[in-house]
Amino acid sequence: MSTTISQTPEPERVARPARLIQNEATTEIPVHLLFRDDIDSVAVPLAPTVVGRRRGTGEQPRVRQGLPGTVRPRPAPEVDPDLVERPARVLPGVAGVLAGTCGVAGCVLTSWWAGVLPKAALAASGGLPESPGAGLGPALWAAYAGAGTLGLFGFGGLARGRTGRAWVLGLFGRYRGTVRRTGLMWVNPLVLRRRVDVRLRHWRSEPMPAVDANGVALRVVVLVAWRVKDTARATLGIEDHEQYLRECVEAALARVLSRLPADVPPAALVKDATLRNTEAVSESLTRLVAADAAPVGLEVFSAQPTRIEYAPEVAAVMQRRRIAALDAQHRDTVLSSVVDSVEDTVTRLTMRGLVELDDYERKALVKDLTVAFCTGRGEVST
Structure with a gap:
């Protein structure tokens, strides 16, 4: 017995258009969201989606976009907080002269007592009697050593202080103080002395490379008026304070000049938003250089560009x-x-x-x- 099964013809399928992108995906939107009458809507922040490129699909990769981070201020250079200039202990120069004279006199008297003083010296002195000629013994050698040490310390510690100069003293690696006195004075000859110029100084830089806001290469000459305010930090807190100041000026120059264009079209009426406004540029440059140099004991009064010109390759x-x-x-x-x-x-x-x-x-x-x-x-x- 054969059973005939009738097959119902299947409805024709509607051909779906081919996808232009192989990894295309669709999302269904609920109908009730299309007819909402609510005035107040809730904004939901969406994180940027990053889709990598797939081989063979021809899909272009999307650029990774992230939220801009919070701009953090630059950390200021840190120096040892205990390293602060303080006055050193020194004596007047008269004390050193007296000590040296006493040491020399002690050596002469010891030589006379031992009988080793030349006769020509006795004749020249006119007032010294004949030496007893006791000879050089342990006591006389000790007297020689004491008198010689006193003379060396007395004359060896004499120093002359000049106006606008200072001495930074250090003993066995420790900071012992700063001497800003002038005239003749006595300083411990065992300490290490470093002379520092504390006068107001002007430094004219060589042409420094920089770029403006449009990326045009420039050459800038800067005139900086500065002085050493804290000798301890400027000498011991950094290796070379003059080289550090040059680098601070170069870094600040790059930051200031990159914010403004070097020139504007002649038809423009506003000239203040360019590097032609040297007063505003000098003020910003001075503020940045002074903030960077203050922690190392340098005081910057002004930093102003004296010449701003195009680089030779683009002039x-x-x-x-x-x-x-x-x-x-x-x-x-x-x-x-x-x-x-x-x-x-x-x-x-x-x-x-x-x-x-x-x-x-x-x-x-x-x-x-x-x-x-x-x-x-x-x-x-x-």
């Missing part, structure tokens, strides 16, 4: 560009003046009733007057 191009901009501005000014003159002439002729012109005649008159004015000025060729 010729920028000069031609400037000349072209000036020429275009001049031409625009001349054309505006000609158009105003033609308009004023046609308006006066018409309003006074000297001529009655239709549109064609008006256009012809405007053309003739324009040609005449431009030819008379000799600035624009028709």
